[in-house]
Amino acid sequence: MAAAIVAIVVVLFLLLMFARTVRIVPQAKAGIVERLGRYHRTLTPGLAILMPFVDRLKPLIDLREQVVSFPPQPVITQDNLVVQIDTVLYFTVVDAKSATYEVANPLQAIEQITVTTLRNVIGSLSLEDALTSRDHINAQLRGVLDDATGKWGIRVNRVELKSIDPPGTIQEAMEKQMRAERDRRAAILNAEGIKQSQILTAEGQKQAAVLTAEGDKQAAILTAEGQAQAIGTVFEAIHAGRPDQQLLSYQYLQMLPQLAQGDANKVFVIPSEFAEAFRGIGQAFSGDHGEGKPARPELGATGEGVPARPELAASGEGLPARPELAATGEGLPARPNHPATGEGRPPHLDHPAGNSAGGRE
Numbered sequence: 001m002a003a004a005i006v007a008i009v010v011v012l013f014l015l016l017m018f019a020r021t022v023r024i025v026p027q028a029k030a031g032i033v034e035r036l037g038r039y040h041r042t043l044t045p046g047l048a049i050l051m052p053f054v055d056r057l058k059p060l061i062d063l064r065e066q067v068v069s070f071p072p073q074p075v076i077t078q079d080n081l082v083v084q085i086d087t088v089l090y091f092t093v094v095d096a097k098s099a100t101y102e103v104a105n106p107l108q109a110i111e112q113i114t115v116t117t118l119r120n121v122i123g124s125l126s127l128e129d130a131l132t133s134r135d136h137i138n139a140q141l142r143g144v145l146d147d148a149t150g151k152w153g154i155r156v157n158r159v160e161l162k163s164i165d166p167p168g169t170i171q172e173a174m175e176k177q178m179r180a181e182r183d184r185r186a187a188i189l190n191a192e193g194i195k196q197s198q199i200l201t202a203e204g205q206k207q208a209a210v211l212t213a214e215g216d217k218q219a220a221i222l223t224a225e226g227q228a229q230a231i232g233t234v235f236e237a238i239h240a241g242r243p244d245q246q247l248l249s250y251q252y253l254q255m256l257p258q259l260a261q262g263d264a265n266k267v268f269v270i271p272s273e274f275a276e277a278f279r280g281i282g283q284a285f286s287g288d289h290g291e292g293k294p295a296r297p298e299l300g301a302t303g304e305g306v307p308a309r310p311e312l313a314a315s316g317e318g319l320p321a322r323p324e325l326a327a328t329g330e331g332l333p334a335r336p337n338h339p340a341t342g343e344g345r346p347p348h349l350d351h352p353a354g355n356s357a358g359g360r361e
Helices: 002-021 096-101 106-123 127-132 134-152 168-241 245-259 274-286
Strands: 022-025 029-035 038-043 046-049 055-057 066-076 082-093 154-165
Antiparallel strands (some): 082 154
């Protein structure tokens, strides 16, 4: 029985010796070995053999990049405003021995130096600069912290400002300012939209007016060309018919009602030169010397065979009386360049045949 107990004790002792002699260090870890209380060596990942009861392995140190988020810290800006700033620190242990023996609590030391450095950097900036210059603040913090933690075997990779919270009153003022800025930008964009809309509308109206004017121009040109062709055709027809003065006078009389149709054409004046033409027209309707021509019921025969017109007051010669002309004995005006005869008519108006069917001398 005693031999069995001794055997069990020996086995347990051997297991204990093996456990204290053989150690396995994981990847991305480092171990500090102290021999008789003094630093002996740093263990790297893999299998390590220690001397039992002589060597002591301190807790393993993580060599990976670590992230530490510090609580909000009150910081005073250059314009005497207290802001709450949250920081996030990224660091890596590069020397396990220095991290073990140079500083007692690395995380607490990093937090305190971060706070002091942050106050120095933010204290030289205004609130607006602090809110808009985060990259500059991060670069300054990283440089200062990296220099301070280098002797601790720690490298600061990055420092980020997670939030910058100004006082409540300042936040309300900033919100009002942002709303005003957004309203201003909205008004500017609205005005720009209205401007562009009006410009496009004006351009459209301009193009429409130009097209309308071009259409009117083409229509006027075509109308003028048509009228020119019509006038040319009429002129050629008249010229081919070899008209005399009597036909032209008759055509003029046919155009007089059309000339009087306008609103402003209430009165039209017949030139005195047409008196001879009227006499020729009368002769054309009554025939040569008034013989051999039947009477036309629609024409009231006067002394010269000129039809009686309601709007014309017939005189002795069948011509209208004109107020601006002093009527002579035959109803024709006395003209300075044509001295009146005994009958009150110019000599060139006397009928070459003498007395006609109308009883004129």
